Every structure is written in C-alpha cells, then in structure tokens.
Amino acid sequence: MTTAGSSTLFIDDDLAFAQGAAVGLGASGFSATARHPSTVSPADVSGASLVVLDEYLEDWARPADPATTAPADGLAVGSVLRSQKPSLCVAILTGALDRLADGVPTAFGEHHIAALRDVEWVFSKQDAQSTERIAMLADAIQGIPASLTPDVLTTWLRIPDQAWADDATEHLTRCRPPLAPRQNSSGTRPLLRWLLQRALPYPTFLLTDSRTAMVLNISPSSIDTLLDGDAPALAACRYEGPLATFLGRRWWRAGLDHLVEQPATLPRLEALQERSDTMLVMPLGDNLDELVPSPVDDCVRIYPDGWPAFADQAWALRTDIFPGSLHHEMLGLTDPLWSAS
Amino acid sequence: MFVADTGPLLCHGTLKNGAGRFLSAVGSLSHVTAVRTELERHTRRQAPADKHLREAAGSWTGQHIGRLGTLHDLSQSAAAIQQVKANLTAWDTNRGKPARHDNANAGEAEAIVAAIELGACLVANDNGARDVARQQGVVKLWTTIDILITEIDIGAATDNSAFHDYQRMTQRNTDPGEALQGPLDFVRLRRRSTP
Numbered sequence: 001m002t003t004a005g006s007s008t009l010f011i012d013d014d015l016a017f018a019q020g021a022a023v024g025l026g027a028s029g030f031s032a033t034a035r036h037p038s039t040v041s042p043a044d045v046s047g048a049s050l051v052v053l054d055e056y057l058e059d060w061a062r063p064a065d066p067a068t069t070a071p072a073d074g075l076a077v078g079s080v081l082r083s084q085k086p087s088l089c090v091a092i093l094t095g096a097l098d099r100l101a102d103g104v105p106t107a108f109g110e111h112h113i114a115a116l117r118d119v120e121w122v123f124s125k126q127d128a129q130s131t132e133r134i135a136m137l138a139d140a141i142q143g144i145p146a147s148l149t150p151d152v153l154t155t156w157l158r159i160p161d162q163a164w165a166d167d168a169t170e171h172l173t174r175c176r177p178p179l180a181p182r183q184n185s186s187g188t189r190p191l192l193r194w195l196l197q198r199a200l201p202y203p204t205f206l207l208t209d210s211r212t213a214m215v216l217n218i219s220p221s222s223i224d225t226l227l228d229g230d231a232p233a234l235a236a237c238r239y240e241g242p243l244a245t246f247l248g249r250r251w252w253r254a255g256l257d258h259l260v261e262q263p264a265t266l267p268r269l270e271a272l273q274e275r276s277d278t279m280l281v282m283p284l285g286d287n288l289d290e291l292v293p294s295p296v297d298d299c300v301r302i303y304p305d306g307w308p309a310f311a312d313q314a315w316a317l318r319t320d321i322f323p324g325s326l327h328h329e330m331l332g333l334t335d336p337l338w339s340a341s
Numbered sequence: 342m343f344v345a346d347t348g349p350l351l352c353h354g355t356l357k358n359g360a361g362r363f364l365s366a367v368g369s370l371s372h373v374t375a376v377r378t379e380l381e382r383h384t385r386r387q388a389p390a391d392k393h394l395r396e397a398a399g400s401w402t403g404q405h406i407g408r409l410g411t412l413h414d415l416s417q418s419a420a421a422i423q424q425v426k427a428n429l430t431a432w433d434t435n436r437g438k439p440a441r442h443d444n445a446n447a448g449e450a451e452a453i454v455a456a457i458e459l460g461a462c463l464v465a466n467d468n469g470a471r472d473v474a475r476q477q478g479v480v481k482l483w484t485t486i487d488i489l490i491t492e493i494d495i496g497a498a499t500d501n502s503a504f505h506d507y508q509r510m511t512q513r514n515t516d517p518g519e520a521l522q523g524p525l526d527f528v529r530l531r532r533r534s535t536p
Contacts, residue, residue: 167528167529167532170528171525171528174500174524174525174528175525203522203523204525205525253525254528254529257528257529261529261533279520281522282522301508309501309524310500310501310523310524310525311523311525312522312523312525313504313508313522313523
C-alpha cells in the first residue's frame with residue numbers, strides 16, 4: 001500500500017500521542033512517522049504526502065526571534081511545510097475544534113472549518129474513528145491521479161459501467177471538478193479538496209443514505225433490507241470511489257434516478273415504498289445533520305455558509321426558525337420570516 | 342405550435358420578463374378563451390396575498406394580451422369540451438379530490454381540445470390535465486419544467502438560474518407541476534423532455 005513519498009507524517013508537541021497515531025495508522029498498512037515539531041527534517045517532508053498536525057503546539061521551545069522562524073501553531077507549520085512541498089496535503093488533528101473554528105459554529109462541519117483554515121481536513125481528537133478516517137484520507141491521497149483529464153477523473157471516481165453512467169458524468173460536470181489547471185505545483189491536491197469539501201459533504205452527485213431513502217421513497221432502514229436480498233441494481237448505485245465511507249455511505253444520484261424511472265430493475269422496491277402525495281424535502285437539524293423527509297410546507301429554505309449553488313436546496317423546519325437559532329441566521333436575505341421575528 | 346393552460350403562463354409570469362422568455366422557448370403560441378378569462382380574473386384579485394398572482398397574470402393580459410398568440414376558435418367543439426371536463430372531474434373523483442365547481446377546469450378542458458385540433462404541444466402542469474390529455478390522444482405534453490429546460494438548452498438560462506426561477510415560482514404561489522430538489526435534477530428531467 002505504501003509508495004514512494006506517500007508516508008503520513010504526524011507532528012504533535014505531545015510526541016507520545018503522535019507516535020500512537022502513527023502506530024495506529026501503521027496497523028492499517030500505511031507508512032507513518034511521528035515527529036515533535038522541533039525535529040521535522042526536510043527528508044520527513046519530502047517523504048510525506050500527508051501531514052497531520054496538532055494545532056496547539058504549546059510544548060515547544062521555539063526561537064523567539066525573528067518572528068518568521070517561529071510558526072505559532074499547527075496551521076502555520078502546515079503552511080511552512082507546504083511552501084517546501086506544494087503538493088503536500090495538510091490535516092489538523094485537534095482536541096479543540098471549537099477554538100480552531102474561531103467563532104464559526106462547528107455545526108457547519110469539519111469540511112467547512114478545513115476550508116476556512118486552508119487545509120484539506122480537520123479531525124477531532126474526540127472522534128473515536130479518527131484513525132480510520134485518517135487512513136481513508138491517506139489511501140485517497142495515494143490513489144489520486146498524477147494528472148487530470150475527464151477520463152482520468154471518471155475512472156478515479158469509479159463511475160460504474162451502468163446505463164446511467166452518462167447522467168452521472170453530467171452531474172459531475174455540474175459540480176465543477178477542478179479540471180484546470182491540470183498540472184501545477186499543487187499537483188492534483190485541488191481535486192482532493194473539491195471531493196472532500198465541495199462534493200461529499202453536500203447533496204450533489206452523491207447522496208447520503210437519508211437522501212437515498214427520500215429519492216426511493218422508502219425508509220433508510222429499507223436500503224439494507226433491499227441490499228440483504230438480491231438487489232444488484234441498487235448495489236451498483238453504491239459509491240465505491242475514493243473516500244467512499246469517509247463521511248458515511250454514499251450513493252450515485254444518477255443511479256437512484258434510474259431506479260425510480262425503471263422500477264422493474266428493483267422489483268422489491270414498490271413493496272417498501274411509502275405513499276406520499278406531497279413534495280418532501282430534507283430539513284437540517286441543529287448540527288446541520290439530515291433529519292427526516294418532511295412536507296415542503298413545513299419547511300423553510302435556508303442558505304448555510306459554503307453550501308454550493310450546485311447542491312440541492314437546504315431546508316429547515318419552520319419550528320426551528322426563531323430569533324437566536326442557527327437556522328434563523330441562515331434564512332434568505334428577503335425571507336419574510338426575518339421581519340416576522 | 343403550443344397551447345398553454347393557465348398554470349404555466351402564471352408560473353413564467355412570476356419571473357422578470359417571464360412572458361417573453363416563455364415565448365422565446367415555445368416559438369409559436371395559441372390560446373383559448375377560458376385561459377384568457379382565467380388570466381383576466383387573476384388580474385382582478387385584490388387580496389394582498391394575491392399580489393404575485395395578479396402581477397403574473399398581468400404580464401399576459403391588457404396591453405400584453407398579444408403575447409397569448411392566436412385565439413383558437415372552439416365554437417364548434419362544445420361537445421368535445423364537455424367530454425373532457427367530465428373526464429377531468431372523474432380524474433379528481435377517482436383520487437378522492439373534492440369536486441371543483443363547473444368552470445374550474447374550463448381552461449384545462451379547452452386547452453386540451455385545442456391541442457388535439459391543432460396537433461399542438463400542450464403545456465400543462467396539472468397532473469389530471471396531463472393524464473386526461475394523454476387519454477384523449479395529445480402526444481406532445483410539456484410542463485413549466487420543459488420550458489425551463491428549453492431555456493437552458495438555448496442558452497437563455499443555466500441549471501442554477503433555472504432552479505432559482507423554479508423556486509421563485511413556488512414561492513409566489515404558482516405550481517410548476519414537478520418537484521425539484523436542486524439544479525442537478527435538470528439532468529434527469531432533460532432526458533424525459535418531449536418537445
């Protein structure tokens with residue numbers, strides 16, 4: 001699994017923690033190294049494709065003068081390392097995500113904080129799955145294509161050879177993958193960042209289980225009921241490209257549309273479908289997590305920061321709109337509920 | 342040639358220069374008396390909540406009446422219209438919907454008959470009207486969504502702007518007839534479009 005220059009470098013002022021993280025990643029078959037920030041060598045950087053940094057580096061006797069030689073925190077160290085190796089992917093692993101978010105509600109998500117902080121991802125040390133997720137990120141980085149063309153992109157994402165592949169490619173086009181410039185000093189790191197921060201977290205060409213259930217008009221648990229039986233048409237819709245489960249299971253939207261239009265391809269679907277004559281939308285909860293499909297009349301459009309224009313509309317329950325609520329702050333600028341409150 | 346029910350005209354009427362955009366998309370439009378009457382009735386709505394419908398209807402009436410195109414003469418088609426009205430009522434009844442008053446489906450009925458007589462494409466957002474039109478032999482059926490798709494195809498709109506238009510229609514008490522979650526839905530809907 002390890003290739004040249006593809007190691008993961010953990011940097012933490014708590015070296016024992018970094019070593020533990022490196023061992024954990026090594027157990028998954030990935031090459032990993034741990035360093036205190038004062039001992040990182042040029043060879044460490046050149047051999048790494050991903051650096052995972054602690055943000056708050058307090059146990060570090062930095063030179064006080066001149067100021068340019070004393071990076072204040074993990075973000076600054078990441079910038080210094082990236083200036084030496086522009087293709088280096090940078091992630092922050094911190095126990096203080098709130099502090100890193102600097103006033104931005106953490107409900108917006110790790111991807112949003114990462115974008116604000118100009119790194120590929122931010123992980124929480126409280127996340128019990130952080131080692132597995134770092135492994136997924138390292139794996140995706142190893143598989144990222146060296147140069148990018150439309151064919152390379154669709155191959156990398158593993159669009160299945162199905163009748164709906166053209167629609168999936170159309171969806172992909174509309175989600176603005178960074179095909180140009182195809183080669184620069186950053187390599188294809190922008191492609192990874194697009195997938196991590198613009199595509200996977202939102203309802204785009206890939207959909208979560210909840211939205212998949214909404215499209216198919218079934219309950220989320222019915223997805224596995226269908227898969228447990230013989231449902232190759234549904235199984236083919238499962239996204240198996242890079243970072244496939246990084247934010248939970250994902251499904252090709254184009255494949256789901258095809259299933260709805262060609263119900264004969266999934267014979268047991270109709271028996272599980274729930275009858276609804278009203279248009280349903282997916283409201284977002286307090287942590288911008290997906291709730292359950294609700295009638296559109298019970299919901300209000302919201303516009304969370306960073307929500308891509310190509311993604312499905314974001315909604316909140318009307319009952320969640322009140323002065324001081326997070327959702328209230330996300331109302332459209334001309335929404336009458338602004339003046340009603 | 343296109344014949345439109347009232348709903349699609351109101352939908353595009355909610356948009357800036359919507360009537361002009363509608364005409365650019367369809368090219369040639371004919372209309373029927375009942376649709377014209379319904380639009381004129383909407384322009385006389387007085388309730389503040391009806392402001393958007395009133396303005397939408399106004400973009401097709403008064404000084405703008407010419408936008409509706411040729412008036413199709415249905416004076417010899419009373420029996421056919423009555424039959425279509427009965428079918429529309431039966432469609433509602435079969436789905437447990439409350440009976441509408443006698444003239445409530447006049448625009449739909451006349452538009453369907455006109456589409457048959459002219460061999461035109463019918464633009465209708467109401468599911469009942471579309472089903473009955475199919476049963477009566479109308480083979481070309483569009484909704485407001487098809488108009489939006491055509492605008493995208495001719496470069497007058499993008500997926501994102503068309504979705505924004507769709508949202509504006511729904512926010513202004515008109516019904517585009519099909520449910521969209523986001524601009525990516527146009528990929529699916531374009532494939533089923535039947536010009």
